[in-house]
Amino acid sequence: MTVxxxxxxxxxxxxxxxxFEKACEVIPGGVTANIKYFAPHPLVMEKGKGSKLFDVDGxxxxxxxxxxxxxxxxxxxxxxxxxxxxxLLEAGTTIFGTPHQLEVTMAEKLIDxxxxxxxxxxxxxxxxxxxxxxxxxxxxxxxxxxxxxxxxYHGGYDQVxxxxxxxxxxxxxxxxxxxxxxxxxxxxxYVENTIILPFNDLEATEQILRKHAHEIAGVILEPIQGGFxxxxxxxxxxxxxxxxxxxxxxxxxxxxxxxxxxxxxxxTNYGIKPDLTALGKxxxxxxxxxxxxxxxxxMMISAPNSGRDIxxxxxxxxxxxxxxxxxxxxxxxxxxxxxGLATINVLEQExxxxxxxxxxxxxRKQLENVYKNYGLEMQTIGMGSIFNxxxxxxxxxxxxxxxxxxxxxxxxxDYELLKLGIYSKxxxxxxxxxxxxxxxxxxxxEAHDEAIRRVLK
Ligand code: PMP
Numbered sequence: 001m002t003v004x005x006x007x008x009x010x011x012x013x014x015x016x017x018x019x020f021e022k023a024c025e026v027i028p029g030g031v032t033a034n035i036k037y038f039a040p041h042p043l044v045m046e047k048g049k050g051s052k053l054f055d056v057d058g059x060x061x062x063x064x065x066x067x068x069x070x071x072x073x074x075x076x077x078x079x080x081x082x083x084x085x086x087x088l089l090e091a092g093t094t095i096f097g098t099p100h101q102l103e104v105t106m107a108e109k110l111i112d113x114x115x116x117x118x119x120x121x122x123x124x125x126x127x128x129x130x131x132x133x134x135x136x137x138x139x140x141x142x143x144x145x146x147x148x149x150x151x152x153y154h155g156g157y158d159q160v161x162x163x164x165x166x167x168x169x170x171x172x173x174x175x176x177x178x179x180x181x182x183x184x185x186x187x188x189x190y191v192e193n194t195i196i197l198p199f200n201d202l203e204a205t206e207q208i209l210r211k212h213a214h215e216i217a218g219v220i221l222e223p224i225q226g227g228f229x230x231x232x233x234x235x236x237x238x239x240x241x242x243x244x245x246x247x248x249x250x251x252x253x254x255x256x257x258x259x260x261x262x263x264x265x266x267x268t269n270y271g272i273k274p275d276l277t278a279l280g281k282x283x284x285x286x287x288x289x290x291x292x293x294x295x296x297x298x299m300m301i302s303a304p305n306s307g308r309d310i311x312x313x314x315x316x317x318x319x320x321x322x323x324x325x326x327x328x329x330x331x332x333x334x335x336x337x338x339x340g341l342a343t344i345n346v347l348e349q350e351x352x353x354x355x356x357x358x359x360x361x362x363x364r365k366q367l368e369n370v371y372k373n374y375g376l377e378m379q380t381i382g383m384g385s386i387f388n389x390x391x392x393x394x395x396x397x398x399x400x401x402x403x404x405x406x407x408x409x410x411x412x413x414d415y416e417l418l419k420l421g422i423y424s425k426x427x428x429x430x431x432x433x434x435x436x437x438x439x440x441x442x443x444x445x446e447a448h449d450e451a452i453r454r455v456l457k
Contacts, residue, residue, distance in 0.1 A: 009419045015056040016044040034156075035068075038426055043418070048075030051436045053423050061423035062440045064430040069227065069256055069386065070281040072356075073343055074435035080285045083342035087335050095333055102337040109344060110293050113264045116252075116273035117293030121302060122332040126255035126280030127155025129290030130220060132326055133276045134159060137218030137249035139324040140298045145212065147219045147248070149199040150177045151399025154220055154253050154278075158190045165399075172196075174400055175204040199225055199398040202238040209242055218249035218276075223266035227256035228382040228429050229396055236270050243275075249298065255280040255290070260431070261384035263347050269383065285339030302326045352434060356385050359441065360432045366445045374452050377406070388429040409455065416451035 010017055020041040023030035031037045047054040051074050053063045063075070073080060087102075088094065107120035123129045134146055146159060150171070154160040161182045163171065172178035177196040195212055197205045197219070209216065219239070224230045231239075243250040252274035254265040259282040262268045267277065276294035283289050293299070302324040347353060364380040364387050371378035377393045390396055391406035407427060414426035422444055424430060 009415060010040060012059055012419065013041075013043055013055060013057050017041050019044045019056060035425070042425075043423075050074045050076070051433055051440050059421065061418075061421050062436070062444055064422065064424045064432070064444075065428060066431045066433055067286065068281065068428075069260060069431040070284065071286050072259060072282045072385065072431075072433055073285070073346055074433040077285075077343075077346070077435070079342045079346050080339050083285075083338045084335055087338035091334060094335055095330065097329070100332070100334050102334050102341065103332040106291075106337050106341055107293075109341065110279070110291065113344075114258075114267065114277060114279075114293055115264060115271075116267055116275070116277055116295070118296040119299035120291055120293045121299065121326060122328075122337075123290035123292070124288050124328055124330050124333075125155070125290045126253075126278065127157060127290070128328070129255065129278035129280055129292050130154040130160065130251070130253050131157060132290075133251045133253075133278045133292045133294075134218060134220060135326075136276060136292065136294075136298060136301060136324060137251060139301050141217040141247060141249060143215055143217035145193045145195055145215045145217060147195040147197050147209065147212070147216050149197045149221050149225070149398075151199060151225055151402065152220075152222045152253070153226070154222075154255075156183070158186045159194060160220070161186060162191065162194045163196045168400075168403065174198055175201065176208065199229075200232050200235050201398070202235050205235075205239065206242050209246060209248065213246040213248065216246075216248050218251050219243055220251040220253055222253050222256065223270065223272075224257050224261060224383055224386075225398065226388070226402075226429060227260070227386040227431075228388040229398065229402070230381075230383055231266075231270070232397070233270060236272050240272050240274075249276060250274045251276045251278065253278045256386065257383075258282060259344070259347060260386055263344075263353055266383070282343060283340050284336050285343035287333070287336040287339050289333065289336050289340060346434065353384075356432060356434050359436060360385050360387060363430075363432070363441050363444060366441065367448055370445055370449050371452065373449075374456060376409075376452070382429070385432040386429055412455045413448070413451045416454050417447055420447040420450055422447045422451075 020030045029037055036042055044056045045053050046056045051062055053061045110120050111117050123132055148160055150163045153164050163177060163180045164182050166180035170180050175198060177198055179191050179194050179196045181191055197208055252267055254277050257266040258279045275298055276292055278292050280290040283291060304323060368380055379390050380387045381390055381396055382388055391410050396402060411426050
């Protein structure tokens with residue numbers, strides 16, 4: 001990517017540039033989450049409507065980032081706005097700070113939709129959900145280590161910010177990957193106590209799990225890596241069998257895949273029941289939320305009525321050591337649950353998911369044709385309403401395969417797409433919403449054609 005070609009984009013986004021410069025004075029790097037940055041500066045958005053985003057310079061974009069997948073109904077869906085307004089008016093407050101009906105209604109809904117979920121606890125983000133799932137696995141088994149897969153992201157904290165995107169010269173062998181820290185400030189403790197597994201390699205995974213079975217509390221994975229590299233069915237079935245045999249809690253991180261690859265998540269498509277599931281993103285209808293759900297026996301470990309919590313007396317005769325302490329001022333936020341329930345309601349209407357998937361497949365096929373016309377090695381991979389554009393041939397099974405794809409060319413095309421009004425963060429996956437239209441798809445395909453033409457010139 002040359003400086004000049006970047007500057008054409010940034011001619012159109014001068015106000016973004018100015019605001020970003022100001023932001024950099026008061027916010028480290030000008031962004032509130034590191035993933036929001038891209039060079040030379042991210043675009044500052046002002047409005048959203050349906051499938052579109054509008055930036056501070058008045059440019060319009062068809063949005064495929066959709067807040068990293070959260071906005072499955074697009075921007076400002078009327079059903080969500082109505083539900084939130086109704087909830088605020090009816091309740092007369094933003095939050096109760098006590099139990100309330102929607103916590104139970106949503107829990108029942110999740111139990112109904114997710115085959116493995118028998119009980120539910122809420123958090124405020126996907127990160128907190130995976131954190132709670134891991135703590136729960138440790139509390140339940142009494143074992144100290146976690147196993148995670150290379151290339152899998154579970155949120156920004158010490159225990160899982162390991163080998164998400166490691167440099168190849170540090171990452172060890174394919175069959176026995178090293179645990180590589182992805183951030184400053186990660187204590188050696190976590191590097192030593194998080195074991196890294198190779199995704200879609202059952203034999204190597206089994207070997208590592210058997211060797212460390214006595215110390216591994218849980219295995220966490222994205223059932224579909226990055227939301228677009230599916231686990232192979234045989235791999236999934238094997239992982240379920242081995243973890244059960246070795247008394248290791250199997251955790252599906254369905255923060256991305258939940259409600260998106262099927263309304264009941266990847267576990268529904270695979271027909272595999274994890275012990276615990278982490279949810280987020282779509283669950284909040286665009287507001288911050290997370291949840292874990294799973295087996296009653298495991299989930300009950302956080303029930304305060306069977307023990308004492310650290311702050312109040314609770315049951316007199318019980319030990320606080322018997323309970324997993326989980327808390328949060330905003331857990332089970334009623335306004336957010338109202339938005340989430342409204343979202344699920346729309347998704348449950350007959351034909352909605354099917355239409356969403358068929359739209360996604362249409363876009364995928366048409367994009368594949370465009371790239372083929374230019375003689376480029378390209379495939380789309382994904383499931384349901386998420387996919388990614390991979391510039392390489394051959395099966396992509398894991399992080400190491402992804403690393404061999406042509407990300408340089410992909411990035412150049414992505415910057416051209418931004419100029420042409422197609423929004424995603426460069427190199428990101430595509431997420432679809434129920435409100436993307438046929439015209440959006442046609443414009444997107446045309447923009448790809450034009451972007452490739454410009455880049456190849
Ligand atoms: N797990 C997965 C699979 C995710 O994709 C994400 C967010 N991208 C998280 C966890 C963390 O969720 P949040 O950003 O809501 O904390």
